[in-house]
Every structure is written in structure tokens, then in C-alpha cells.
Amino acid sequence: MRVGVAGAGGKMGREVCRTVVARPDLELVAALDPLHSGADLAQLIGVDADGLQVSGELDALTAAGAEVVVDFSRLEAARQTLAFCAEAGIHAVVGTTGFTAEDLEDLGRRFAGPAAGAPNCIVAANFAIGAVLLMRFAEMAAPWFDGAEIVELHHDGKLDAPSGTAMVTAERIAAGRAATGSGEFPPDRTVTSLLDGARGGVGPAGVHLHSVRLPGLVAHQEVIFGAVGQSLTIRHDSYDRASFMDGVVLAIGMVAARPGLTIGLEHLLGL
Amino acid sequence: MRVGVAGAGGKMGREVCRTVVARPDLELVAALDPLHSGADLAQLIGVDADGLQVSGELDALTAAGAEVVVDFSRLEAARQTLAFCAEAGIHAVVGTTGFTAEDLEDLGRRFAGPAAGAPNCIVAANFAIGAVLLMRFAEMAAPWFDGAEIVELHHDGKLDAPSGTAMVTAERIAAGRAATGSGEFPPDRTVTSLLDGARGGVGPAGVHLHSVRLPGLVAHQEVIFGAVGQSLTIRHDSYDRASFMDGVVLAIGMVAARPGLTIGLEHLLGL
Amino acid sequence: MRVGVAGAGGKMGREVCRTVVARPDLELVAALDPLHSGADLAQLIGVDADGLQVSGELDALTAAGAEVVVDFSRLEAARQTLAFCAEAGIHAVVGTTGFTAEDLEDLGRRFAGPAAGAPNCIVAANFAIGAVLLMRFAEMAAPWFDGAEIVELHHDGKLDAPSGTAMVTAERIAAGRAATGSGEFPPDRTVTSLLDGARGGVGPAGVHLHSVRLPGLVAHQEVIFGAVGQSLTIRHDSYDRASFMDGVVLAIGMVAARPGLTIGLEHLLGL
């Protein structure tokens, strides 16, 4: 499989390049990044890249015969790259975030799949398989418990709280409740609060979120469900940016066989 | 709903009696237990039971107009109770363990459901909803990781290891791998073992099980999945025998609407 | 050792009675509780108590020859009971809470120890050995990390947040920092808060506290310390009121040998 990487000079892009280079079943044929145009890719990623130079031009993808492009870039750049790929018949695996509903509709039209003479596209906000499973399991478990709270723990350099993944997890729990008619969790019975300034808050369906920020931590999330006499805890620990790579490789391997636009890694996992 | 309890004098049976008595939507109409025949149920369960006496005879169920029987007794007794219920048109919720494949076939014929003019039956080895979800999630997660280990933790009075739930969980992980063609996990790479006598072992699909036994603990189980840069942990804590009651109540509520024989609580959870 | 129990009809008092009755090295000789005066203790605690009746009068303690009194009652009652014990030469183990600094000074004068011809007294806010160790360890670890947060988890019937133990733990962490001149932890760097209404807050030394409230949980507390590349977590799980009994038994066994007034179980643990 001939792979091009868009946003090759970013943190995720460089990790994708290293991953593709390391796998015998994948071939890295193009690295795109206007900010590093002309750079030696090997220098950028710290491993041998067969002499590949970073390019600033989209037609480097067609010139190199890329079959699939992995895009971890910025929103504006990604819009152009994906329009180009759709035209050129190149499948796309997209981790860039910020797409609007209109963007996704547009992508659906462009990447209409082989039956429409077009390539396919997989867009996902989170490529960590464990995080995607956690969210799905939380949604499935939600109707069967009397309460749920989320504790997410990150390094102290993280500036927002709660984390985006925690927010989405709370929404998924609410969706799981709604789908079975089980509604919001019972309201909080706390009547005395001795302190204020807590990090976190109350999210959808009454789910409480707690944000821990400590030096040394990486990215961790725990969902705790409670019912009479028991609790169920689902925890995802991400120790390294490499945790996203299994999901990216999975998407590269499946994109040719998944007609049209797929939104969310969970569909590749058969969840 | 008019409920009879078979094995009413056992630990689980008494808990079921207390639970049924406490719920406004359920009515406890018969308590069966040959070992406590004639006893005042209130004395046995420590809460008011409307003057109900424990009976040693099956026809107490029909005499009381029971619509569903909950059976937590011994294998031999359960066989007779269930044959009686099937004849008498009484649905059954069964937590007694030890049924053979032949028993289950026989139950399937007897509890053939309304279309066959027969009542329904739900049999489950585990009524703790959290444990049932854990096992299902473990099965679903299994194909997507490179390794899985189970740590189960129980009070020091538990005489067998690993726990039955841990053994079933390992089988479910193996089933999840087999269903997707992902096979056994890679073999253990440990070459130096400094100690022996560890509690636990290697189970299906190469899953390692670890059994912790400590005073104070109740019943806890953790499944840990690992892949590049991440881990996913699913943990169930059971603090109290009451943790089984949510599942029992769910089954009582659903048994009339689930034609025929249902094996396993997971089917009631839509998993 | 001849033991009297004051507040014998309360939840803790009844547990203490059961514990004393069950131990061959202790003899329960008096049970005091004005609210249950004249009651059969066996009925109250559900186990055989050698025919002992609950008394409403303090001189039941001297009449029974009690060598030590365990007091889990209310503040006002405890003040009287302890004044009586000090006069009567009976050692005291006290779990009643709410004493003021003046109360403790007064107790120090009354329980001046054998050298002063007086009995001894041990007062502790928390008799769960694990919780006491956790607090001491948190204090010891505090100077060596760059941040600390506390997550305490309780059943949803708990009406205040954070828990008293969590508040004391934060104070102990602050004390550990102060004692080594390491001061407050660096301030929180969070700049975007997406939700509000979080349960918990910021305590002494800048320690963040998070309060989880879920059905099924009992009483759990976790302190997480972070530093470059690592974290240290200390967790106490209390599954049962019985978790306090080891500490009570320890105090009963040591009170005769510890001259004067001892405040805090940690001193008995040699911490």
C-alpha cells in the first residue's frame, strides 16, 4: 500500500511517517508539509526514510502514486488536501479535527465510494483504539446503572478541563441512557460543600466529571458506574503518542474496502 | 407480579426474599425451602414478610398463585421445582448452578414459551449486571489488543483459584479472538522466574490469570488489555451480595416477555 | 481485659460490642446507653451477650469492674462519661468526635496517667488503621512531589463533600510541605473550564480534592502524587464498618501501657 502523509512535519504527522516506514506492508511515498517544504524527511523524523523529501505541493501525492493519504494537519489545509484526493482517486484517513457538519456533508459527497467512481474516506477524532472502546462500552453500560462519574487525569501542562474525550464520553453515556429511555441519572444529593474551585463539572445526563492535573501523568480516563452493591470501572491509559498508531494503521488497511465516508473509528471495530 | 422464591432459606434466597418484599411492584407470595419448612419467613430474613411461612411443598407455589418463581437452590431440588413450574405455567428465573447440557435441553423443551402454551425461563450463572457487562466488553475488546491478563481479587476465605468468573472471562476473551480470526495472544517472553507457587495460571488464548486473596476484600475482577502505547482496564467490584439483586429484579420483570428459554443475563441487557 | 462500652446502642457502639464479645482476650462487662436503658444487649446486637442488659447509669461501669471504657457516643454524653472514668480509674478509648481544644486540654489533665495516680486515655477521630496509615504516608510523601490531588469516593447517601478524612489528608499534606519548607504546590495552570458544578475544591497547599458519589460505593480514598515521569498513588478502601474494629482492639490492648492522653491512632502505630 502506497501511503502519503499530509501534515508530515507535525507531531502526529511525524509519528505516522515513522510508523509507515517501520511496517513492511506499507510504503511511505510522499510527505506533505508546506512549512517544511524541501526538508529531508529522515532528519525530521529521526529514522531512515529512503531519501524522501518533504513537499509543499499537493501534486506530489499523484506524482508518487499514493493510494491513500493520512492527514493530520490543520483544518484549512485539510479541506484542500481532501478535495484534491477526492478528485485524484486517493483514499483518505483523516485525524485533523474541527470539521463542521457542512464539511462532513461535503466530504460525504466527494468521497462517495467506488460505486460512484470515487475513493473512500475515514474521519476520526480519536485513533486510540482503547479510548474508542471505552466510549462505546460506557454508552452500552449507561442504562444499567444508577449513576456514573468520569475521572480524567492528565499532565499539568493541559490547559483545558475537562478533556475533550471526557466531554464526548459523557455525551455517549447520555446517548446510551436516552436510547433506552432511562433518562438522566438521579440528581446529586450533596447538601454541604466545604470547598470550591474544583476542576471539572456536571455534564450531560447529570454525569459528574473530575479533572486531575499532575506532573508526570500522561493521558488517562476512568468511567465509574455504580449500582446497588457494585461498581464497574472502565479505564484507558495512554502512555505515548504511539497509542494512536494502531488505529491509524487499522484505518489505512480498511479504507479501500469501506465504501464512502466513515465517521468514527468505532465502525471499523464492529462496535 | 406475584413471586415465589425457591431455596428461600439459603443466603441468596433470603436476599431475594428481602428484595422482593422491599419492592412495591413485586409481591412475595410463596417461600419454598424443605430445610426450613414451617418457619416464620420474617424471622429468617429479618424483615417483615406479611406473616408468610416457609413451605416444603411445591404446590404452595400454585396455591399462592405465583406468576414467577426465583430459584436459588441446589441442582437436584431445582430440577424438580422447574419441572413443576413448567407444568403449572409459572415462569422461572434461575440462579442455581451446575446444570448439564442435557438439563438445559430439557429446560428448553419444558419452557417452550407462550406460542407452545408453556411459560418462559431465564437461567443465568451470574446476576451481577456489572460482571456480565465486564465479560461482554472483554470479549469485544479482545481482538483489538496484543495481550490480556486478568487479576481477580477475593477475600482470603475463597478456597479455589482462579475464580469461576475469571475462568469464564478468559473463555470469552478467547471466543472474541476466535470470532475475528485473531487467535491466541503471542506467547509469554519471560525467561527467568525467580519464584514459584504463584496463584493463578495460563488460561484460554494464552490469557494469564492472577488470583489475589486477602482479608477484607470482597469480590473484584480486573481485565487489563495492552497494545502499543496504551492499556484498557475493565474492573468490576462487588461489595455485597446485594449486587446480584438488580439482575434478579431485571429478570423477574422481563421473563414474561421473553419467549422460551434464555441462557445468560447478557441477552436481557441487549449485548 | 474487662471492657465497658458507652454509646452501646449506636451503630459503632453495637459493632464494638460484637467485636469485644467475639474476642477471647476481652470480656464485655457493661453496655451503657441511656436511650436503650434496660434493653437486652443480645437483642440489640444480634449475637449472644451472656445476658448483659444495657444500662443508663455511669456507675454500671464501676459496678461491673470495667478496666477500660470504649466510648462512641455524642459529645455531651462523652464529656460526662470520661469525667466519670477519670475519677474511677478506668482507662478510656474514645471515638466520639467534636471535642474542642479545651476539651482535649481538660482530658489531658484528667487522664494524667499512672505516675499521677490517674488512668490513660486514647482519643482518635479515625480508627481505620489503613486510613491512618494513608494520612501519615501522604504527609511523608508530600515534600518529594510537584503536585498532589485527592479523589475520595463514597456512596450517594453521603451529604457533605469533600469527606472529613479527605480534608484532614489535605491538611496533613500541607503540614508535610510546611515542615520541609517546600511550601504550596505550583498553582493550577488550567485556563479553560468547560463546565461548572464540580464536587470538591481546592484545599490547603493547593491540593485539589475530587468527590465522587455513586450508589454501591462504600468509602474509598485515593491520594495521587505526581513528579517528572512518575506518580505515586495511595488508596484506602473501607468495605465495612468492621474496618474500624482493628484500631479499636489495638487501642484497648495498648491503653494501659500508654501513660496519659494520646491523641491519634498514628501514635500507636509508631508512625
Add this chain to the structure above:
Amino acid sequence: MRVGVAGAGGKMGREVCRTVVARPDLELVAALDPLHSGADLAQLIGVDADGLQVSGELDALTAAGAEVVVDFSRLEAARQTLAFCAEAGIHAVVGTTGFTAEDLEDLGRRFAGPAAGAPNCIVAANFAIGAVLLMRFAEMAAPWFDGAEIVELHHDGKLDAPSGTAMVTAERIAAGRAATGSGEFPPDRTVTSLLDGARGGVGPAGVHLHSVRLPGLVAHQEVIFGAVGQSLTIRHDSYDRASFMDGVVLAIGMVAARPGLTIGLEHLLGL
């Protein structure tokens, strides 16, 4: 403080070099490693090192005016380096492992401290402050519980089990029991073992050790203590080799003020 690093080309040595370079209060003046003699240190460690070249000769330390040497090398090399430092009046911080009792005696004679006109030396097997605290806390907690088990979790590339730290932790627990006369924990009551081949074993004082090996994990250890109604868990997570650096920096800062030979980081932590 002028610092030399011995074993500068090893994994730990390079990390130490980076750490020293990054701190304004420390100056890296010499990098020793016969295997990389003549190499540009900046190339080796990936950050600017003020033009420093790796040297293969011990007198580079004196030539550069090193006040303290940090040694993470091999046993044989370390013996020579330390003999040289003792002669040259250079303090030493040593993370190299494998020293015999005779080696330590010899170091004690050589690094006799200022009163003897000699420099000081700190030797430690583990520089992760969290791991050192965990071991000390486990030792302190040991006498107060009725059972203890250790679960250590590492990446699947680790070839030995249980980990060295887990073995030492079990020894420390046994020492804590012995020091208070509490002896071995009660024997295991398991009578039925359904599987074999478990990773781990039974260590000192009857402490069970469990070794989990999974891809994605880094280095984690949990000690669980149990008593009636409660458990206490102490867990250390090491996410990165950088977790050792706080301890190394601490030792560099304290070595000049600690006369003679100090064995174990715990002494620097006042434990």
C-alpha cells in the same frame, strides 16, 4: 556544582547528561565513556552540550574540575571510576548495580567523608523517589495488616519475573513484620488450583507476587494490604526513564553535605 557523568553513552547516562545540562544550578563539565571516546556529546544526547566531547580517560574528571561524578555504568568500570574519585576528592552519586558486600565495605573505607579528608558517596539501586517511598511505606504498613500481595506490571519485553523492585519490596515487608515481631502472614488457604503456569510466586513472609506483562505498559507496581473490612493499596507508576532524574538531582544536591557513604535514597528522604 560542576558535574561529571560516567557511563555517559548509556541510556541512563545520556538521560543524566540531558538533565544536568537543563538545570541552571548544575554544570556538566565532563562526560566519560570509553565506548564513545571522542564523540560529540550533543550528537549523543540530542541537545546542545556546549561543545563537550566524550572522554575515555578518568583524568578528564580532574582536568575539568568536577566536584561530583554521577556513575551509571557497568560494575567493573564503576569500581575503577569510584577508586579514582575517592583519591581525587570528587564526591560520587552511583546508580550502577551489582556491588557486592565487599565492594560496599571498600567504598565505605574510600569515601570516609570530610572528617577523614575524603569525599562522600551515595549509592542507590533505585533513584525513582516514588518507588523508594512505596518500599518504605510498605515496610511501615506491614505489621498492621493480615495479608499483603504485590502486583507488578511491566511491558512484555521484560524477561524476568518478578521484577527486582518487587522482590526488594517483599523483603522490606518481611523486615517490617520481623521488626515488630508480627512474623509471617497466615498461610494461603487455597485448596483448588484450576490452572498452572502463573507468573510470579510466593516470596518472603508469605507475600504473594503477581507479574503482569503486557505491550504498552511501562513499569508499575502495586502493593495491596488487607485487614478486616478494609484494604490499603500503594501504587507506583513509572511512565518514563525521566522518573529517575529527580532522585539523581536530589543526590547531587545533597552528596556534599552527607559525610561518608550513604546506601539507599531513602536516607536522603528522611524516611
